[in-house]
Amino acid sequence: MQNLKLMRAIIFRDYGDPQEVMEFVEDFEIPTPNKNEVLVKVECASVNAADRYIVRANYFIIRMVFGLFRPSKKKRILGMDIAGTIKGIGKNVKSFQIGDAVVADIRKSFGGGYAEYVIVNAKHLVKKPQEVSFEQACTVPISGQAAMMGMILCDIKRGDKVLVNGASGGVGSFGIQIAKAQGAYVAAICSTKKIEAVKSWGADEVVDYKKKDSIKALIGKEFDAVFDTASFECPGRYKQILNKDGKYVLVGGDFYNMLRLKFLGRFSRGSQKFMAVTQKVTVTTNIKTVLKMIADKKITPAIQKVIPLQDVPGAIHSLEQRTVIGKIVVNLNKEVSDHS
Incomplete structure (x- = not known):
């Protein structure tokens, strides 16, 4: 019988290939909540691009945060979003109680979702609607929230034309559906193998970047907004397909493109606006909002597969190989023998 003070977790003791530096353990100590915190039993978490960047330490800032030569002992569990059940409460927490089903973005504590239990500051918690499953809910705090924030910045109106780049990923899958729910015409950019999935989420038009230069293929079609979740080229290229008042919002992709947009000037012409996503509406x-849209069946999280905790390193590897369509969900109650 498992020691009640210990839990299962996926940890990484070094930087590098996730399949080499991450490991499954069963003897990680269960943390204790402080006065403003709760202890959450993680039911489900989801895999995000941030996990791959952190494991690889792709940017020097990651080493500054997690550890210069290897991740510090306190930051060895990744997993940035969770859905679970409250099992313990700090003395100052009044708005939640033991047994509540909750959802949280835990990036500010640098993760912890790939474990049976995690500490969350109560201010980051959202109660999970009963109509939304734990598997659906865990896809929302990072991908769903980022898509909602980006679409708010795109300022979409019914009848607008919106282009989604990186349409087949977690953020893109939410972005397409949110834009459609707001009455937009949606064009999407993705690779050949992912076209059918992207169409199933509601895209009106799909450009296969494997077969043609996406932006050149769209010249002559003016868009009211570009929602870019996978920027690996100069954002300025999009100005030729934006209308004179169009908005370009960068949500994911190259870290240095994000910095360029935030600090090093604009690419716009006329009244166009180019921006990196900013948190103008609170994460919670x-x-x-996204959870309610799911509960109301206006959108549906695009879950490619559900895996057990032990399969997290392989899932992060799949992200690196760009074979993921939508989201991969980690179900902490799923046994290894269950997965195919």
């Missing part, structure tokens, strides 16, 4: 507010 956006999470609540």
